[in-house]
Amino acid sequence: MNNISIILFGYGNIGKAFHQxxxxxxxxxxxxxxxxxxxxLILRSSSYLMGDKWVDSKDTLNVFKKFIKKSPNKKxxxxxxxxxxxxxxxxxxIKDIDACVIAANKVxxxxxHNKYMDLMSHLTKENIFYxxxxxxxxxxxxxxxxxxxxxxxxxxxxxVGSFSGTxxxxxxxxxxxxxxxxxxxxxxxxxxxxxxxxxxxxxxxRKCLVLARLMGLNLSLEDIEIENLVPxxxxxxxxxxxxxxxxxxxxxxQEKEENAFKLNKSLCYMGKIFQSGIKVGLFEVEQTSSFxxxxxxxxxxxxxxxxxxxxxxxxGPGAGVDVTVCGLISDIFKGLIILK
Amino acid sequence: MNNISIILFGYGNIGKAFHQxxxxxxxxxxxxxxxxxxxxLILRSSSYLMGDKWVDSKDTLNVFKKFIKKSPNKKxxxxxxxxxxxxxxxxxxIKDIDACVIAANKVxxxxxHNKYMDLMSHLTKENIFYxxxxxxxxxxxxxxxxxxxxxxxxxxxxxVGSFSGTxxxxxxxxxxxxxxxxxxxxxxxxxxxxxxxxxxxxxxxRKCLVLARLMGLNLSLEDIEIENLVPxxxxxxxxxxxxxxxxxxxxxxQEKEENAFKLNKSLCYMGKIFQSGIKVGLFEVEQTSSFxxxxxxxxxxxxxxxxxxxxxxxxGPGAGVDVTVCGLISDIFKGLIILK
Numbered sequence: 102m103n104n105i106s107i108i109l110f111g112y113g114n115i116g117k118a119f120h121q122x123x124x125x126x127x128x129x130x131x132x133x134x135x136x137x138x139x140x141x142l143i144l145r146s147s148s149y150l151m152g153d154k155w156v157d158s159k160d161t162l163n164v165f166k167k168f169i170k171k172s173p174n175k176k177x178x179x180x181x182x183x184x185x186x187x188x189x190x191x192x193x194x195i196k197d198i199d200a201c202v203i204a205a206n207k208v209x210x211x212x213x214h215n216k217y218m219d220l221m222s223h224l225t226k227e228n229i230f231y232x233x234x235x236x237x238x239x240x241x242x243x244x245x246x247x248x249x250x251x252x253x254x255x256x257x258x259x260x261v262g263s264f265s266g267t268x269x270x271x272x273x274x275x276x277x278x279x280x281x282x283x284x285x286x287x288x289x290x291x292x293x294x295x296x297x298x299x300x301x302x303x304x305x306x307r308k309c310l311v312l313a314r315l316m317g318l319n320l321s322l323e324d325i326e327i328e329n330l331v332p333x334x335x336x337x338x339x340x341x342x343x344x345x346x347x348x349x350x351x352x353x354x355q356e357k358e359e360n361a362f363k364l365n366k367s368l369c370y371m372g373k374i375f376q377s378g379i380k381v382g383l384f385e386v387e388q389t390s391s392f393x394x395x396x397x398x399x400x401x402x403x404x405x406x407x408x409x410x411x412x413x414x415x416x417g418p419g420a421g422v423d424v425t426v427c428g429l430i431s432d433i434f435k436g437l438i439i440l441k
Numbered sequence: 442m443n444n445i446s447i448i449l450f451g452y453g454n455i456g457k458a459f460h461q462x463x464x465x466x467x468x469x470x471x472x473x474x475x476x477x478x479x480x481x482l483i484l485r486s487s488s489y490l491m492g493d494k495w496v497d498s499k500d501t502l503n504v505f506k507k508f509i510k511k512s513p514n515k516k517x518x519x520x521x522x523x524x525x526x527x528x529x530x531x532x533x534x535i536k537d538i539d540a541c542v543i544a545a546n547k548v549x550x551x552x553x554h555n556k557y558m559d560l561m562s563h564l565t566k567e568n569i570f571y572x573x574x575x576x577x578x579x580x581x582x583x584x585x586x587x588x589x590x591x592x593x594x595x596x597x598x599x600x601v602g603s604f605s606g607t608x609x610x611x612x613x614x615x616x617x618x619x620x621x622x623x624x625x626x627x628x629x630x631x632x633x634x635x636x637x638x639x640x641x642x643x644x645x646x647r648k649c650l651v652l653a654r655l656m657g658l659n660l661s662l663e664d665i666e667i668e669n670l671v672p673x674x675x676x677x678x679x680x681x682x683x684x685x686x687x688x689x690x691x692x693x694x695q696e697k698e699e700n701a702f703k704l705n706k707s708l709c710y711m712g713k714i715f716q717s718g719i720k721v722g723l724f725e726v727e728q729t730s731s732f733x734x735x736x737x738x739x740x741x742x743x744x745x746x747x748x749x750x751x752x753x754x755x756x757g758p759g760a761g762v763d764v765t766v767c768g769l770i771s772d773i774f775k776g777l778i779i780l781k
Contacts, residue, residue: 126594133592135568228475240590241753242582246771250580252473253770254466397751408764411737413581413757423748430593431586439778 105138105440106175108165110191111182112145115205118422119182119429126430134434136441138178142168146185162191173198176440178433181206192220196227201436205235205429210314211307214321217314230439232432237264237308238400238419240427245435248315250406257316259405260374264308266398266420267291267299268370272383273396275362279354280347291398291420295340300330300350302370306381309372313379320379328382330354330370361385367394391416445478445780446515448505450531451522452485455545458762459522459769466770474774476781478518482508486525502531513538516780518773521546532560536567541776545575545769550654551647554661557654570779572772577604577648578740578759580767585775588655590746597656599745600714604648606738606760607631607639608710612723613736615702619694620687631738631760635680640670640690642710642721649712649719660719668722670694670710701725707734731756 107123109116120140123130131137143150144161151168158164169177179195181188181204189209192202202224204210209220210233224231234244251257263269270291271282283300286292292299306325313320329336332350335343361368366385369392373380386392391414395401400419405412418424447463449456460480463470471477483490484501491508498504509517517540521528529549532542542564544550549560550573564571574584591597603609610631611622623640626632632639646665653660669676672689701708706725709732713720726732731754732741740759745752758764 122594126592129594130592240748242586242755246582249771249774250767252466252470252774253767254462254469255767408580408767409757411758413755415582415753415755417749417753418751427590427593427595427748431589434589434592435778438775 103136103176103441105136105178105437106141106172107138107178107180108141108168109143109180109182110161110165110188111185111206112143112150113182114422115425115429116143116180116182119180119426122426122430123433130434130437134437134441136437138437162187162194165191166194169195169198176200178203178436178440180204180429180433181209182429184208186212189216189220192231193223195229196223199440200227200229201439202229202231203429203432203436204231204233205425207233207236207304207307207311210236211310211322214314214319230436232435233311234432235425235428236311238402238415238417238428239266239421240424240431241400241402241415241417241419242431243402243415244311244315245431247312247404250404250408251315255406255408257404257406258376258410260309260312260372260402261392262308262372262402263369263392263395263400264305264372264402264419265299265370266400266418267293267296268302268305269395269400269419270398272368272370273394275358275368278348278351280349280351283347283350284344295343297331297336297343302327302329302381305370305372306379309374309379309381313374316374316376318374318376318378325379325381328370330383357383367392369393369395443476443516443781445476445518445777446481446512447478447518447520448481448508449483449520449522450501450505450528451525451546452483452490453522454762455765455769456483456520456522459520459766462766462770463773470774470777474777474781476777478777502527502534505531506534509535509538516540518543518776518780520544520769520773521549522769524548526552529556529560532571533563535569536563539780540567540569541779542569542571543769543772543776544571544573545765547573547576547644547647547651550576551650551662554654554659570776572775573651574772575765575768576651578602578742578755578757578768579606579761580764580771581740581742581755581757581759582771583742583755584651584655585771587652587744590744590748591655595746595748597744597746598716598750600649600652600712600742601732602648602712602742603709603732603735603740604645604712604742604759605639605710606740606758607633607636608642608645609735609740609759610738612708612710613734615698615708618688618691620689620691623687623690624684635683637671637676637683642667642669645710645712646719646721649714649721653714653719656714656716658714658716658718665719665721668710670723697723707732709733709735 148155177200179202186208237243401416403414488495521544526548577583711724741756743754
């Protein structure tokens with residue numbers, strides 16, 4: 102039985118919970134998958150853990166490179182729990198070893214289309230499987246079933262989804278002014294430290310890009326129409342000032358909500374992927390739609406294809422530590438099978 | 442690159458479509474999964490295909506045993522597209538070879554609990570992975586994500602589902618008498634050749650058992666409360682006579698539907714899996730429920746667990762050749778990775 106070496110990048114909420122969960126389930130998993138694994142190296146932006154103590158270092162990439170150079174014959178599960186763009190370059194450094202990359206980080210997947218193609222051909226050439234279930238819908242089974250459909254000869258016609266649990270939450274209770282809902286979501290840690298990141302729609306666009314590229318669409322972020330819910334005047338100011346002027350977010354949303362309600366519709370921030378392109382923004386949805394009155398921090402993703410002309414849908418929490426770790430671990434199982 | 446030998450049991454609608462789809466996608470799949478495969482043997486109940494001609498034979502089991510004895514060093518994907526109980530014994534004959542079993546057949550999984558445990562320990566001992574995504578929800582990603590959740594340390598609290606596309610169809614249009622709906626469903630080939638098989642609820646019970654056993658519940662079919670929609674007087678008569686007396690099915694259903702509608706509810710034939718047992722039958726569902734007014738031939742499956750306390754759900758066609766083949770092919774991908 103091989104001893105598979107796990108190298109983990111990122112040790113925030115997700116990385117830490119992933120580490121703990123995998124250790125907790127270690128016996129069960131090793132027995133079932135007949136593969137031994139061990140956390141050999143955990144890297145943060147300014148320190149790393151090898152053995153049992155954290156060592157300060159600013160040069161994560163070099164620590165990693167040295168480590169795999171020392172044992173080129175090991176088998177590696179490289180797990181990316183960062184949100185860093187730099188990981189793109191790191192992926193390209195993985196060569197001449199037996200490895201799988203498993204990622205919750207969607208940034209390397211949503212850089213320019215050329216970079217995407219370069220990354221994919223590098224990984225193919227190096228025989229490295231790259232799994233990233235947790236990048237869309239957290240632990241919900243979205244990405245792999247999507248790939249399986251395509252590989253089995255299906256053609257995806259359209260994907261529409263509420264891809265952001267945070268934005269679902271912001272539109273699930275329209276009794277409060279929008280600014281108040283943002284404040285509440287922030288207070289409950291449902292948003293990023295800067296809520297404008299959620300409100301910009303960029304994260305939704307990235308998720309759409311992950312799926313669209315699987316469909317073979319030649320698109321990049323700049324090709325996507327993204328509706329930014331932050332008024333232009335609040336986009337480039339300090340975070341404190343943004344919070345002070347939060348009520349400037351209200352007017353436009355209030356108008357849109359009143360318009361929708363007059364027509365018995367509700368608002369949902371959605372990503373829509375067509376063969377012709379991607380739209381990301383607020384949409385009015387009919388009462389008969391599955392997206393009508395979506396509550397909590399749900400994701401809802403609906404896929405229409407040749408084999409599923411009426412579509413199939415999946416709905417559940419699309420954010421949160423526990424469920425994101427589920428997505429990562431389901432990829433770990435695939436990695437263990439491949440490397441064992 | 443290994444040449445993986447596919448042995449296919451069953452060549453009805455599903456088996457044939459599976460065979461054709463896999464051949465159509467062969468180049469794409471072989472390239473992506475870096476594994477070659479070939480259909481070496483296709484077996485029906487009274488004939489088999491080896492090379493390019495069908496040979497009559499009543500002794501499928503023996504043909505299979507001889508075949509694998511001849512080439513014990515090959516790697517095998519054994520695909521079960523039958524609905525036969527006999528396959529259980531055949532699975533037990535698979536030994537001393539490198540193989541995966543992939544099944545749309547839920548019968549071997551839903552025999553007595555002892556037989557289930559014997560089968561599972563045989564397959565574990567022989568290092569044989571057994572995948573059966575297509576047994577529940579056809580191509581919808583249900584079984585593997587369910588297993589992944591459990592392996593990653595989740596505890597499933599409750600599963601409720603509309604597991605039969607046929608029964609969804611029968612309750613989606615209550616304007617017609619129930620007997621007329623059965624006739625229509627039969628005419629459109631939505632039912633089994635004998636619709637009483639669908640109406641009995643046995644198939645739903647089997648699907649529940651597949652999931653319940655994954656949860657570790659020690660249950661067998663006889664432990665399940667199953668509501669049979671066929672009046673007792675019609676259960677043991679000839680099919681022709683059943684169709685002549687079809688309107689005897691109406692009264693009870695009409696009463697139930699009237700009761701439900703008075704309370705603004707709708708009826709849904711569901712399977713419910715609790716830690717304490719399984720119930721299969723007609724349930725009244727509230728307007729606020731995802732199951733309310735379910736249409737077409739949908740399946741809807743809702744899973745509540747520790748990691749998903751509010752549940753997550755998946756909805757889409759749970760029957761049909763195209764989508765069932767999707768379930769089988771997603772398992773083939775796993776098999777190719779394991780055997781390559």
